[in-house]
Amino acid sequence: MKFGKVMGTAICTSKYTGLESLKLLIVQPLSKHLEADGGLVVAVDVVQAGEGDICVMARSREAALAMPEIKFVPVDLALIGIVDEYNVRPDGELDFILKPGWVQYS
């Protein structure tokens, strides 16, 4: 699950059965510092996200399970949350390197 910023919408009149009532949004995946990271993707919206919202995206099978009714649709990305607040430790404050030998963490 990653962050994504809604950039626009996509409207398809002819599409796979079961996708009729689903809103398709153009989303820009974001890095942990909310910068653009990778190309634009299309996600199904289930939380009524608007343009410019930063959302939480679920991918693969879990995206299809997030659908309101039919859970068996060809969907691989879904917006499952609109982020209100986000705080992250600055880089370099925490150590992410696995060292050999015994390391005590807590």
Next chain:
Amino acid sequence: MIIGKVIGTVVTTISHPHLKNRRLLVVQPLSLSGDVPDPYFLALDNSQAGVGDTVLVNQEGNGNRQAIQNPEGCINSVIVGIVDSVYLGE
């Protein structure tokens, strides 16, 4: 499953019902020195982890659904444990 460190928290008022009553945390996986670190991801907390904790994260859908006792859960990653210590051979 992977070992990662919790680096942030996310507050979502409007979110999918499956995310209710649990914290959404940002996790950065640990990696060996010299390796390219894996990208960050978001995980649903199931074991009261906080920022700065080293955690065990399950990233497979079915395991997540069992962990949060929801047979239709739409969650990619769930924090299933807090790591106390790690031994890594040479």
